[in-house]
Amino acid sequence: MLILILVTLAAIQKHTLDPNNWIANYGDYLLNYGYSRLSSREVAEDLLQDTFISALKAQDNFRGDSSEQTWLTSILKRKVIDYYRKKSTQNEINESRFNTPFKESGFLEGHWEKSRAPKDWSDRDPNSMRQKEFQAILEECISYLPEKLRGVFILKVMEEMESDEVCKELGCTASNFWVILHRARLRLRECIENNWLNE
């Protein structure tokens, strides 16, 4: 009898789906989730639509172990990954077009070009001052990254996925992965520096 009651209680506590309240309850959350990862409101709204359509089709797969929000977010995350996968196979960016901040020849090959070397930020450390402004610049600079670089950066740094998982999804090799992430961070820090220190 006790077991029966416990089983019933567990069943009651399981999460259920309520599609008619999805927009009111999670619309803005999911939009912001997508926006922070895609750097574009339009793309985020498109993927939000796709997420709802996929979720409605997959309702039977919802077992109620996780909350409705977690479940919907995991579907949207999948859409974000698929978006970057398509982008990284579609237009293979010309790697040589990347304008490296390092000297390309001579005795000091591989060392910083003086004019593009990282400066000291300690006078304007955003951890202690004007954080909002810094974050606005950070978001803008992320949006300027070519999609192939942005995909790797977002999945690794924001989604905190394992490197080999990112490569499996986006189709890169292990060594290629670090080169791409390295370039993304070089571009990002330079873009931020130009906007943050010169403000």
Next chain:
Amino acid sequence: MSNIFNGIGKMMNKLMLSCDEATMLITRSDFEQLSSIKQFKLKMHLASCSMCRNFKQQSSIITSQVNLLKKELDANKMRVALSDDSKKNLQELINKNLQK
């Protein structure tokens, strides 16, 4: 004479990291354990290169600020909101797919 310089340069390159290599290792070390040889080479480089030290400092600032952006979302601080039109369109989409 320039041959000698090049020779010395090549030898130095084997022992010393360039800034390109050093910053790549900084990126890797943020996410995985480096071998002790690489760690040592990186330490040597950083000891003498303030620009790469700046890079390291900036990288950790960027990573921590990206994490803050994430946390804001979890705390329900929204940066963008659905317009009424978008909400209406989405609701119609849901209704259409629910009826099926």
